[in-house]
Amino acid sequence: MRREVDDPLAEDARFRVPHVLTVAGSDSCAGAGIQADLKACAARGVYCSTVITAITAQNTVGVQGVSIVDEEFVGEQLNSVLSDMCPDVVKTGMLPSPGIIKILSQSLKEFRVGALVVDPVMVSTSGDVLADSSVLASFREELLPLADIVTPNLKEASALLGDGITLETVADMRSAAKHIYEIGPRNVLVKGGDLSASSDAVDVLFDGKNFYEFRSARIKTLNTHGTGCTLASCIAAEVARGSSVFSAVKIAKRYVETALDYSRDIRIGGGHQGPFDHLMKLKNSALDLHVRRPFDPSDLLLYAVTDSRMNQKWGRSISDSVEGAIQGGATIIQLREKEIGTNDFLEAAKTCQQICRHHGVPFLINDRIDIALACDADGIHIGQSDMPARVARTLLGPDKVIGVSCKTPQQAEKAWIDGADYIGCGGVYPTNTKENNITVGLDGLTSVCFASKLPVVAIGGIGISNAQNVLELAVPNLKGVAVVSAVFDRECISSETQKLKRVILDSVGAVK
Ligand SMILES: Cc1ncc(COP(=O)(O)OP(=O)(O)O)c(N)n1
Numbered sequence: 479m480r481r482e483v484d485d486p487l488a489e490d491a492r493f494r495v496p497h498v499l500t501v502a503g504s505d506s507c508a509g510a511g512i513q514a515d516l517k518a519c520a521a522r523g524v525y526c527s528t529v530i531t532a533i534t535a536q537n538t539v540g541v542q543g544v545s546i547v548d549e550e551f552v553g554e555q556l557n558s559v560l561s562d563m564c565p566d567v568v569k570t571g572m573l574p575s576p577g578i579i580k581i582l583s584q585s586l587k588e589f590r591v592g593a594l595v596v597d598p599v600m601v602s603t604s605g606d607v608l609a610d611s612s613v614l615a616s617f618r619e620e621l622l623p624l625a626d627i628v629t630p631n632l633k634e635a636s637a638l639l640g641d642g643i644t645l646e647t648v649a650d651m652r653s654a655a656k657h658i659y660e661i662g663p664r665n666v667l668v669k670g671g672d673l674s675a676s677s678d679a680v681d682v683l684f685d686g687k688n689f690y691e692f693r694s695a696r697i698k699t700l701n702t703h704g705t706g707c708t709l710a711s712c713i714a715a716e717v718a719r720g721s722s723v724f725s726a727v728k729i730a731k732r733y734v735e736t737a738l739d740y741s742r743d744i745r746i747g748g749g750h751q752g753p754f755d756h757l758m759k760l761k762n763s764a765l766d767l768h769v770r771r772p773f774d775p776s777d778l779l780l781y782a783v784t785d786s787r788m789n790q791k792w793g794r795s796i797s798d799s800v801e802g803a804i805q806g807g808a809t810i811i812q813l814r815e816k817e818i819g820t821n822d823f824l825e826a827a828k829t830c831q832q833i834c835r836h837h838g839v840p841f842l843i844n845d846r847i848d849i850a851l852a853c854d855a856d857g858i859h860i861g862q863s864d865m866p867a868r869v870a871r872t873l874l875g876p877d878k879v880i881g882v883s884c885k886t887p888q889q890a891e892k893a894w895i896d897g898a899d900y901i902g903c904g905g906v907y908p909t910n911t912k913e914n915n916i917t918v919g920l921d922g923l924t925s926v927c928f929a930s931k932l933p934v935v936a937i938g939g940i941g942i943s944n945a946q947n948v949l950e951l952a953v954p955n956l957k958g959v960a961v962v963s964a965v966f967d968r969e970c971i972s973s974e975t976q977k978l979k980r981v982i983l984d985s986v987g988a989v990k
């Protein structure tokens with residue numbers, strides 16, 4: 479059992495750091511294994527302790543040697559960490575002998591651990607075999623039944639099933655996920671990076687009830703060594719930070735994709751598979767993880783979008799308008815300033831960012847990724863003719879919020895694939911605020927909501943008189959209404975926002 483601590487700070491939630499223990503092999507080239515786990519957790523702002531199961535001699539060409547750590551000594555390392563440091567999540571990588579798996583599963587039963595992430599490392603991305611077949615039975619019998627999630631690649635999934643069948647399609651991956659689930663883990667993520675039939679990188683998650691497909695663009699790079707270890711560590715890190723398994727997989731996939739994209743052209747070593755850089759350019763987003771709370775779809779309930787012409791008309795500053803909207807109950811703010819210069823936009827954005835952060839209200843910038851980065855906004859909103867969402871995701875990293883305007887189900891599908899967090903759908907009604915805007919009506923909104931895999935906010939001509947008609951549609955994914963003139967083209971922003979909020983809450987309440 480965990481030893482008693484006499485330090486009261488050790489039990490104080492304010493001082494607790496999310497903590498992953500990785501039980502894995504050392505990779506001398508530092509792209510995979512323990513070294514990847516440490517870097518991935520560091521990049522995600524999570525503490526990582528280590529139990530080393532094997533020492534490998536490897537580089538960008540391949541694996542030249544493996545020295546397995548004596549199983550008693552693996553047990554000693556486990557005891558040292560688990561008896562004292564109380565990790566939130568244990569993540570496993572290379573477990574090279576049945577004896578090591580046995581000792582690990584005994585330790586997991588003996589000590590209290592929040593979750594177990596099993597990366598069943600058997601074949602490295604370079605194709606080198608890292609565990610022999612005697613390990614397979616131990617994985618199946620001892621470890622998978624304890625796992626909250628297991629993350630095999632195609633070859634590992636096939637090995638775990640032991641049927642010798644090659645997985646070639648997404649349907650094969652689904653079937654494999656279902657069969658592996660029957661062995662005992664609570665979630666199965668079959669990684670389809672090697673699926674030759676697909677132009678995207680598709681991973682399939684099965685939670686015992688539903689299948690989820692996570693798709694991302696294939697990144698052309700040699701630097702893919704360690705992607706499996708990194709993905710699993712990142713999932714473990716997100717679970718340690720309090721995410722559900724589904725959200726953890728979503729963020730981890732984005733993180734790996736972004737890191738691969740940033741590192742696509744770096745050269746380390748002369749072999750055919752290089753490491754990527756876990757920390758490069760992600761430092762900014764990692765550093766402020768502790769002050770930014772994750773995006774919650776309910777933030778879209780009353781979405782206030784600013785307009786400089788309206789502020790000029792009423793003689794108000796942008797920041798006073800934003801403050802008024804928040805006082806009245808706006809749940810998210812977007813700075814949409816089409817007519818001011820970059821300097822003025824940035825200054826206003828910095829002030830509004832502070833106001834929003836002070837009130838705990840998410841703050842997004844319309845169109846301008848440069849401004850969003852410069853003022854450290856929580857994210858951006860972009861339309862179909864703005865920068866593509868996929869590029870925006872690469873520039874902004876995995877944490878920032880991206881909203882995309884969609885008028886059709888096809889656009890909604892693409893927004894999901896491109897890594898957006900929500901959809902703005904309109905114009906629900908005709909509007910004078912945006913020139914030449916196409917009105918999709920309640921029917922258009924309905925079809926986008928039904929097709930969408932993302933939360934949706936309705937926009938365009940919405941106000942006190944018709945918000946109820948929109949929300950009473952009660953269609954899936956519809957989370958709120960976005961308004962410009964209904965709050966900013968009014969004499970008193972806070973009281974108009976308050977009245978609108980009442981209508982919204984009544985409508986949502988009536989629907990429930
Ligand atoms: C919440 C929300 N939905 C839609 C839009 C419109 O974005 P876009 O199509 O890019 O048009 P402009 O706002 O840039 O004119 C939005 N801004 N917010």
Ligand SMILES: Cc1nc(C(=O)O)sc1CCOP(=O)(O)O
Binds near residue numbers: 937939940
């Ligand atoms: C910014 C914007 N986007 C729209 C879309 O249909 O995507 S309609 C719109 C303007 C919404 O302003 P108001 O609330 O004053 O009608």
Ligand SMILES: [Mg+2]
Binds near residue numbers: 844859
């Ligand atoms: Mg735009």
